[in-house]
Amino acid sequence: MSTVLQQSKTTHTKANRSKEMKEGFLASVPLIIGYLPVAFTFGLIAKQADIDVLNTLSFSALVYAGASQFMGLSMYLAGVSFLQIYIATFILNFRNFVMSLSFNHQFKTLPFWHRVYLSITLTDENFAVTTLGKKSSSASYSSIYLITLHTIAYCTWISGTILGVVFSKLIPKIISESMGISLYAMFIGLLTPAIRTNWRACLIVVVSMLLNFILSSFLSQGWSLILSSIFASLLAIGLMKGDHKE
Incomplete structure (x- = not known):
């Protein structure tokens, strides 16, 4: 049994x-x-x-x-x-x-x-x-x-x-x-829904692009990307906190 x-x-x-x-x-x-x-x-x-x-x-x-x-x-x-x-x-x-x-x-x-x-x-x-x-x-x-x-x-x-x-x-x-261009298409596909529904996400994207453009004029491509990513991330922390409170 x-x-x-x-x-x-x-x-x-x-x-x-x-x-x-x-x-x-x-x-x-x-x-x-x-x-x-x-x-x-x-x-x-x-x-x-x-x-x-x-x-x-x-x-x-x-x-x-x-x-x-x-x-x-x-x-x-x-x-x-x-x-x-x-x-x-x-x-x-x-x-x-x-x-x-x-x-x-x-x-x-x-x-x-x-x-x-x-x-x-x-x-x-x-x-x-x-x-x-x-x-x-x-x-x-x-x-x-x-x-x-x-x-x-x-x-x-x-x-x-x-x-x-x-x-x-x-x-x-x-x-x-x-x-x-598949990488750019992938990024656009990921960003578009967030940008369309959240103005804060759109602002973060625009700021990061502008920072990278400005920094790349007197820094190397690598460091401009690194610094713009850090600054944009810090901006995102402050903005997204306000988003959750709403």
């Missing part, structure tokens, strides 16, 4: 595991659709900029941040020093500290090493999926669901980079060069 109960329990556990993996995969589908073209573009541009395959793949595997990768690549091609690139990407990705803390607080019941892996593979998109998902509460998410979601997104990003590297020689140069 005990053997039958154990077998039934094992079967039930496997069924739940399969269900959670399936739900994690379905939740990752929008991320797959969004990640592939952007990662493909990064791999394409990096390879055609004569960055070797190992460094290109390491960039995606270790940095794993779309905007930072494009920014770092453009700064590198512009001859900006590595120190300036490190500082600029650190500032751009500083929000990940906040997201990771929030994520770990929401899922503090999960095993420690699971949370470590999930924090490392955390992005804006999968954070939004888990925070704004259809499940009723954070407790509804299991490790299997979250690990499946994060792993598929991570593998998709690396796979897209690989595809970009592979097809870099097959795509005509005039087309590949035009794909470089």
Whole structure:
């Protein structure tokens, strides 16, 4: 009798595991659709900029941040020093500290090493999926669901980079060069909804652009970007506080 109960329990556990993996995969589908073209573009541009395959793949595997990768690549091609690139990407990705803390607080019941892996593979998109998902509460998410979601997104990003590297020689140069505007299109797509509904966000964007334009006239591209980002972030702290009070 005990053997039958154990077998039934094992079967039930496997069924739940399969269900959670399936739900994690379905939740990752929008991320797959969004990640592939952007990662493909990064791999394409990096390879055609004569960055070797190992460094290109390491960039995606270790940095794993779309905007930072494009920014770092453009700064590198512009001859900006590595120190300036490190500082600029650190500032751009500083929000990940906040997201990771929030994520770990929401899922503090999960095993420690699971949370470590999930924090490392955390992005804006999968954070939004888990925070704004259809499940009723954070407790509804299991490790299997979250690990499946994060792993598929991570593998998709690396796979897209690989595809970009592979097809870099097959795509005509005039087309590949035009794909470089994908970063600007991505930024515009992210900024437009916020700007249309929040005048403070619009003001922050305008101020940061003006600061970068002014500072770039007597500073290097790297330092002008870093300083304008810092000043715009400080402005955002004050303005967004007023936004929440309303």
